[in-house]
Amino acid sequence: MKILLVEDDRQVGSATKQALTDFGYAVNWVQDGPSAVETVTTEFYDLILLDVGLPKQDGFAVLKNIRAQKNPVPVIFLTARDGVEDKIHGLDLGADDYLVKPFSLEELKARMRVVVRRHHGVKESKLTTSDMSLNLATKEIEREGCQYPLSAKEFSVLHTLMLTPGVIFSKEQLEDSTYGWNEEVASNAIEVIIHGIRKKMGKETILNVRGLGWMVRK
Numbered sequence: 001m002k003i004l005l006v007e008d009d010r011q012v013g014s015a016t017k018q019a020l021t022d023f024g025y026a027v028n029w030v031q032d033g034p035s036a037v038e039t040v041t042t043e044f045y046d047l048i049l050l051d052v053g054l055p056k057q058d059g060f061a062v063l064k065n066i067r068a069q070k071n072p073v074p075v076i077f078l079t080a081r082d083g084v085e086d087k088i089h090g091l092d093l094g095a096d097d098y099l100v101k102p103f104s105l106e107e108l109k110a111r112m113r114v115v116v117r118r119h120h121g122v123k124e125s126k127l128t129t130s131d132m133s134l135n136l137a138t139k140e141i142e143r144e145g146c147q148y149p150l151s152a153k154e155f156s157v158l159h160t161l162m163l164t165p166g167v168i169f170s171k172e173q174l175e176d177s178t179y180g181w182n183e184e185v186a187s188n189a190i191e192v193i194i195h196g197i198r199k200k201m202g203k204e205t206i207l208n209v210r211g212l213g214w215m216v217r218k
């Protein structure tokens, strides 16, 4: 899952990015309004975490711009202000949720799951296919009655594949949804992650479609 973090406070930004990367999300971090608008215009994101007080263009203006482009990406505002008017203004502009700083990273992750789930019209924090079930809160996966712990990157790849089972993802697409801008990506990184998942859970877990990429069964 690919997240855009828009936050000009270096401490909050770096702690949030680290925690989300460690969990298994790909995080791109920008620190002002115009940079946020620019990357949202050219790249796909599953979710945006948007600070309200930003240099050059505030979070409200950024969200207005994103919605004016008819982009329905879920947005959670992060803000130091807890005024009711700000909250209403943010939600009226089309934000999906609102979190007041300082927030706990566990609460942030829980709110993120809820917002993304709602966006996809899913009731539980679980992705299910014919033979697997991925718990989005604990990162545990179940296949044929067995549970397996996943590393952050294994979780990330399976999360992407299981959001749309039956759809083939290329290596470039999986790299994009698994790694943030400044993470080093070895040329065979995705192959290594998929090899690890198959070794642990069985060869049939992820299907290779020669020349095109990988998918999981519906």
Ligand code: CA
Residues within 6 Å of the ligand: 007, 008, 009, 051, 052, 053, 054
């Ligand atoms: Ca700020």
